[in-house]
Amino acid sequence: MNRSSSLYIRRRVTNSVFIALSLAAALFGLVWLAFILGALLTSGVAALSPTLFTESTPPPGMAGGLSNAITGSVMMSVGAVLLGTPIGLFAGTYLAEYGRHARLSYYVRFINDILLSAPSIVTGLFIYEIIVVRMGHFSGWAGIASLMVIVIPVVVRTTENMLLLVPNGLREAASALGAPMNFVIQSVTWRAARAGIVTGVLLAVARISGETAPLLFTALGNNNFSTDLNQPMASLPGVIYTFATGPYEDLHKLAWAGALLITATVLTLSIIARLLEGKKRN
C-alpha cells in the first residue's frame, strides 16, 4: 500500500514536472519570436517614410530611400519566378505523371530535396562561377539565375505533391475518352491541382524575397537606380546587410525599414498561400 502510493506520487510529480517544462518551452519559444516581431515593428515603423519608395540609397549622412533596392528585388524575384516556375512545373509533372515509379524519379526526388535545403551561399558560388566569371562582371541576370536555383526545387516539390493528390479516377476517365496523356495533364490534372501549384509558387516567392547570401556575389548591389539587368543591381536584403553592418545611424534606420518591408511581404505571401490551400481543402 505504502509502496504503491509512493509510486503513484512519484508518477504524478514526474508528470507535473514534464507538463511544466513543456509549457515553459512553449512560452520561451514564443516569447523570443514575439520579441523579434516587436523589435521589427517598433524600429521598422519608426523608420518608414514616403521617401523610401521614391529615392535611392543615400551615401552616409544624407537623406534617401530604398527605391533602387525595392525595384531590384522585385525585378530579380519576378524574373527568377517567371523563368524557374515552368522548369519546376514540368519536372514536378514528370515525377508525378510520367515517371512516378521510374528509377530516375527516385534520384531526381532525392537530389531535388537536397537542393531544397542546400546552403544558398553555395548555390550562389555556382552561379558566380558559371555566369559572373564568364560575363566578367556582376549583373542582375546573375542574381536572377541564383534565385532560380532556389525557386526550382520548391516548385518541383509542391507540384509533385499536389499532382499526387489528384484522384486517379480523374486521369482514367479522361484517358478513357481517348485523350492523349499531355491533354489529360494539361486540362485535367493541372487544373485540378491549380490552387496547390499556385501555393507552391507563392511560397517560392516568399522564400527568395528575403534571400541575401547568393545575391552578394551575383547581383552585388548598386547605389544608383537601375533597371538594366546587365548591370550590378541593388536588392533589399543586400542593402540591409551592408547598411546594418556599417557604422552609420541613419543607414541603420533604413536597414530596419527594409527589414520590415521584407517581413511584411513574406508574411502576406505566406498568408495568401495558406488561404488558397484552405480553400482547396474545403
Added chain:
Amino acid sequence: MTDLALTDTAALSVRAESARRAGNGDKRFRLLALGAALLVMLIFAGVIASLLIGAWPALSTFGLPFVWTEAWSPTRAQFGALASIYGTLVTSLIAMLVAVPVGIGIAIFLTELCPRHLRRPIGIAIELLAGVPSIIYGIWGLFVFAPWFQEHVQQPVINAFADVPVLGSLFAGPPYGIGVITGGLILSIMILPFISAVTRDVLETVPAVLKEAAYGVGCTTWEVMWRVAIPFARAGIVGGAMLALGRALGETMAVTFVIGNSHHISASLFAPGTSISATIANEFTEATDAIYTSSLISLGLLLFVITFIVLACAQMMLRQLDKQSGT
C-alpha cells in the same frame, strides 16, 4: 453515324492523322517534362563540378592540410579552413542543443496540452515564423539581442565563472556581445519554429488509439508522450532535426551579423569567431587574388559536402518513415 465513318476511308485517315498528331504532341510534352527533371540533376551536378573546378587551385596548393590549418592570412596568401569549420560546427551544435528540446516541448504542448481553440492560431503563427527570412534574425541579433546579451548575460557569467577551472575558460571575457555563442543562439531561435512545426506534424501522425489505449491503462500524460508517442514518431523527429541541422550548418545571414568575423579559434564561447558561410559572405567580393577566391570556394565545397551528408541522412530517415506509413 459511326458505322458510316468506319467505311469512309477519308474520314478514317483524318482520324489516324489526328491520333498521330496527338501522339506526337504527347511525345513532345513528355520530353519536355523529362528534360526539366534532368535539368534538376544537371543543376546539382553543375554545383559540384563548378565548386570542384573553382576550388582546385587552392586545394592543389595547400593539399588536404587545408582542412585542419587554422591560419587565414590573405596578405601572406596563407589559407586554412579550420577556424571556419570550427565556427560552423560549434554554432550549429549550440543551436541544436537549445532548439531541439525546446522545439519538441513546443510540439508536445501543441499536440497534447494546449487548449483546443488555441492550437490552430499558435500552430499557424509558428509555421509563419518558420518562413521569416534569416536576415531578419540577423539584424535583430545585431541590434537588439547582442547588446542585451552583453550586458545582462555575458558580464554576470564571466564574473561568476572567473575562478572555475573549465567553465572559466569556456566563458572567458571580455564581453563583446557578438561572438560564437551569440551566433549559435540566434541560429537556435531561427530553427526553432522549423523544428516545432516538423515535430508537431510527426506527433500528429501517432494514431489516436495508441494514445487512448495508454491513457486507458492509467498512464500519465508524460508516460504517454515519453513511452508511446515519441518512440512511435522517433524516426520523423530525428529526420526533422537533421533537416534543421542541415539548415543551421549552411545558414549565412543569421550568423554573419553576430559572429564577429575573426579567424582565430578561442576556447571561450564568448570570443568572436567565424563560420564557413560567414567567411564567404564577408570576404568573397573583397578577394582579389585568384588563390584567395579559390580558398573561399574550397570552403564552399567543404560546406556543401558537410550539408550534403547531413541532408542525405535526413532524407533517408524521412523516406523510411513515408514507406512505413504508406503500407
